[in-house]
Amino acid sequence: MPLCSFMEDLTLDPFPDEIVSPNMVFKHNRNPSLSPSKIPVPIPAQIFPSSPQTQVRYPLTRKRPPSPGFLTKETTIKSFNFSAGGEWDQEAREQNVEYFVDAFMDRWTQQGQDVSGYKELADMYKSRVGELEEKGKAQTEENIRFRAELEQSRLRIAAAEDALRHAQRDHEIALDELVSRQRAESESVRYEGQKSLQALQAQHESEVDELKRRFERDLEDEKCARLREMNKLHSQTALDAQLSQIELDKTMKELAATRDDLQSVRAELDRERKNTNNLRHNLDTATSNSVTLESTISALKARIEFLESGREEQSEAFERLNQQMMDAMAETNTAKEKLRREETLRRKLHNQVQELKGNIRVFCRVRPTLGNEGVSDAAQFTYPDETEDSKEINIIGPEEKSTLGTVTRKNHNFSFDHVFGPSAQNGDVFDEISQLVQSALDGYNVCIFCYGQTGSGKTHTMSSLDGMIPRAVHQIYETATSLEEKGWRYTMEGNFVEVYNENLNDLLGKAEELDKKKLEIRHDMQKGKTIITDATTVQLESPEMVESLLKRAAANRSVAATKANERSSRSHSVFILKLIGENYITGERSEGTLNLVDLAGSERLSHSGATGDRLKETQNINRSLSSLGDVIAALGQGKKEGHIPYRNSKLTYLLQFSLGGNSKTLMFVMVSPLQAHLSETLTSLKFATKVHNTHIGTAKKQTRVRDV
Numbered sequence: 001m002p003l004c005s006f007m008e009d010l011t012l013d014p015f016p017d018e019i020v021s022p023n024m025v026f027k028h029n030r031n032p033s034l035s036p037s038k039i040p041v042p043i044p045a046q047i048f049p050s051s052p053q054t055q056v057r058y059p060l061t062r063k064r065p066p067s068p069g070f071l072t073k074e075t076t077i078k079s080f081n082f083s084a085g086g087e088w089d090q091e092a093r094e095q096n097v098e099y100f101v102d103a104f105m106d107r108w109t110q111q112g113q114d115v116s117g118y119k120e121l122a123d124m125y126k127s128r129v130g131e132l133e134e135k136g137k138a139q140t141e142e143n144i145r146f147r148a149e150l151e152q153s154r155l156r157i158a159a160a161e162d163a164l165r166h167a168q169r170d171h172e173i174a175l176d177e178l179v180s181r182q183r184a185e186s187e188s189v190r191y192e193g194q195k196s197l198q199a200l201q202a203q204h205e206s207e208v209d210e211l212k213r214r215f216e217r218d219l220e221d222e223k224c225a226r227l228r229e230m231n232k233l234h235s236q237t238a239l240d241a242q243l244s245q246i247e248l249d250k251t252m253k254e255l256a257a258t259r260d261d262l263q264s265v266r267a268e269l270d271r272e273r274k275n276t277n278n279l280r281h282n283l284d285t286a287t288s289n290s291v292t293l294e295s296t297i298s299a300l301k302a303r304i305e306f307l308e309s310g311r312e313e314q315s316e317a318f319e320r321l322n323q324q325m326m327d328a329m330a331e332t333n334t335a336k337e338k339l340r341r342e343e344t345l346r347r348k349l350h351n352q353v354q355e356l357k358g359n360i361r362v363f364c365r366v367r368p369t370l371g372n373e374g375v376s377d378a379a380q381f382t383y384p385d386e387t388e389d390s391k392e393i394n395i396i397g398p399e400e401k402s403t404l405g406t407v408t409r410k411n412h413n414f415s416f417d418h419v420f421g422p423s424a425q426n427g428d429v430f431d432e433i434s435q436l437v438q439s440a441l442d443g444y445n446v447c448i449f450c451y452g453q454t455g456s457g458k459t460h461t462m463s464s465l466d467g468m469i470p471r472a473v474h475q476i477y478e479t480a481t482s483l484e485e486k487g488w489r490y491t492m493e494g495n496f497v498e499v500y501n502e503n504l505n506d507l508l509g510k511a512e513e514l515d516k517k518k519l520e521i522r523h524d525m526q527k528g529k530t531i532i533t534d535a536t537t538v539q540l541e542s543p544e545m546v547e548s549l550l551k552r553a554a555a556n557r558s559v560a561a562t563k564a565n566e567r568s569s570r571s572h573s574v575f576i577l578k579l580i581g582e583n584y585i586t587g588e589r590s591e592g593t594l595n596l597v598d599l600a601g602s603e604r605l606s607h608s609g610a611t612g613d614r615l616k617e618t619q620n621i622n623r624s625l626s627s628l629g630d631v632i633a634a635l636g637q638g639k640k641e642g643h644i645p646y647r648n649s650k651l652t653y654l655l656q657f658s659l660g661g662n663s664k665t666l667m668f669v670m671v672s673p674l675q676a677h678l679s680e681t682l683t684s685l686k687f688a689t690k691v692h693n694t695h696i697g698t699a700k701k702q703t704r705v706r707d708v
């Protein structure tokens, strides 16, 4: 730096009032909270010349000499004041120079000190910079680490977000699955619930029905028992009343006799008194009347004699009466004996008559058209001998077309043991079969079948409230009661079973056991008896009981069927009545069975159009009906018991001892009057004709179907 400029610099402010040096800054830093890095440091202008704050003030070590006025570059010769005496004053000038040198030296020293201060400051700054660099490095490393961590965190966050997204998706899927599963589960639970509710409802209904039935049954039984008791009580009371009446009559008679006696004794006494009075009077009047007295005594004696002779007469009369009574009793006994002999004879004759009529008889019954069936729906049936024997029926067959196109209708004529037209009532039909019922009471096995297509009137004929079953039971009960005076005592046991799909069911058992409880048929070949295991046997103690039995059976069947009369159409029902009679006088014993069979509908397989369970039912029905036909045909051919195919169906096996041999069979062929059923009607009548042509045991006129 040229000295002038340096001087110039100094002239700016060569004597500052206060000197501040970097060292002083250090030295005066007594505040411990201020670290070197935090101390405000004045930066020299040389370092940062632009900074206005960095101007350094230099110390004033010597008093400034008065200014002589110096030559400067601005000074001109003219302007310089030589007159002041300074212009050539060497000493002053030396003094000035010394002064300036001193000042310069001071400043030099000062500068040197400042430089070292600056160096220290620079070192400090360097170390500080180093520290800061270290820190910066550390910071950078930390930054890098942070960045790396940040990156990792970002990655982790991204991964976590991914995972979260996945988890969310999985969760959503799981949630969806859960929801759908829950929905399905709730559906199934609801379905199960509904099902169990329905089942519970059904069970509840069936229980209510069962309870109702049981209640009705109990009520019926109770009613019957009460009725019986009442009857017994009535008869007992009547008997007691009769006996009391007899006793009373006797006592009254005795009383009357005693009264008579008393009156006569009183009269006697009165007379005696009178006599005594007379006697006293006579005694008072002395013996004048002794003759009268004697006569009176003799009169009295005569009277006594008379009385004595009357008692003898009475006892004679009594003996006579006793004798007469003994004679009457002997006669009664003879009459009773005769009656018993006649009853035995009647049984024999009755059986002979039945045998002469044939052990298989076939009746035909045509039901009337019902309310919902028009007259125009009816087929053309005529009954040629209606006014005589009523054995024939004539049917105009369906239209048949020949190959030439001519339409003809065949005339079918059938003949049976009896034909009942549509106007016949159940009572008329029963009149014809009552003799067979009598045979059962006489100890024979009797089978009465109802055969025909569905809706032809089988159940109406057999099990309606005025049908054959109730009528038969009433007749049996009445006959058994009337036979009591001939020494006969009867017990009646009833079973009601059904053959459904070749299984035997108990119609008097519990409804829920139908189709579940297995009944077995056992035959005692020695005694010719059939036992059905586990079947409910009811003692028929009054004819009224049969009504409740029929109702119970119908209720059981309706529980098992979905439609009202469906079950009855698809199964055979067999009402079995065992009649065991014993005569305690003659020691005779009889055991007969009356089987009343309502067969299943006989429609042909091809016509029924059945499938599935219905097909199975129809096949079983047809098989058992044809087995029945086979058994009857085999019996008709006079085959021995062993060769009769009883075992081919449950029905024929059950009725083994009531079909053939000494038993009697009656078949009703039931016919619908409708044109629509004509084909089935003709099939039924042809089957019945075959049965009619079979004769078991006795010679019988053969009849054939005549197609005219």
Ligand SMILES: Nc1ncnc2c1ncn2[C@@H]1O[C@H](COP(=O)(O)OP(=O)(O)OP(=O)(O)O)[C@@H](O)[C@H]1O
Binding pocket: 366, 367, 368, 370, 422, 424, 452, 453, 454, 455, 456, 457, 458, 459, 460, 461, 565, 568, 569, 570, 600, 601, 670
């Ligand atoms: N002789 C008759 N008089 C008046 N109504 C009758 C007569 N026969 C049958 N019916 C009526 O005809 C209908 C069918 O009769 P029913 O039920 O007895 O026939 P079904 O042959 O037993 O039929 P399913 O085989 O279905 O049991 C019933 O309503 C019944 O009351």
